[in-house]
Every structure is written in structure tokens, then in C-alpha cells.
Amino acid sequence: MLGRTVDDETRCAHYATPLDVVAIKFVCCDTYYPCFECHDESAGHAVIVRPRDRRDEPGILCGACGSELSTDVYQRALADDAACPRCGAGWNPACSLHAHLYFAD
Numbered sequence: 001m002l003g004r005t006v007d008d009e010t011r012c013a014h015y016a017t018p019l020d021v022v023a024i025k026f027v028c029c030d031t032y033y034p035c036f037e038c039h040d041e042s043a044g045h046a047v048i049v050r051p052r053d054r055r056d057e058p059g060i061l062c063g064a065c066g067s068e069l070s071t072d073v074y075q076r077a078l079a080d081d082a083a084c085p086r087c088g089a090g091w092n093p094a095c096s097l098h099a100h101l102y103f104a105d
Helices: 036-042 070-078 093-101
Strands: 022-026 031-033 058-061 069-071
Touching: 031 036, 031 069, 058 070, 069 070
Parallel strands: none
Antiparallel strands: 022 031, 022 058, 058 069
């Protein structure tokens, strides 16, 4: 994981509430970052959003339990109860506002 993390549960300098425990694997570099701002600061290249045909691949890391989830599973869980389906850790529901920065429509 790259970026300005502040703990071992994927929180970063930009998003560090108790619910900010998700990291995203960016397809442009196949690397996990806590957020788009961490990617922008560290990667040295522009973000490429995850195409629809790759949403079934692992692309989300739960910082609470370390599970890798597909982006489809993540987006459904975020919409349902904003919690990890494996460990039940709460996720920040406001992350859905940034979905367009990570995932193609």
C-alpha cells in the first residue's frame, strides 16, 4: 500500500475517520492506495478508473480485516449497510460520492 497512511487500517492524511478503512487498487498501477489524493500525490501518473468489465476482480482492501473484495461486492455493501461483508467493520458511506473517481459507470 502506498500513500500517506496514518495507521495500519488504511486511514490516510486525507481521510482518517473511524470509518475510513478501505483502500482501492488502482488499475493504472495495480497498487493499493487509501484514496485518490494519495494516488495523485505519489503515483506520478494520472488515474485510470476501473472499467466495468473488471469489477469482479479484487480491487478493494478492508483495512479492518485485510480482506480483498471485488468492487462489485464493495459497492453493493456500501449501498446496503456500509460495512464489510466479511468482518462487519463499518465503512464511510460518503465514499460513494467519490465512486466516479475510481470506477467507470
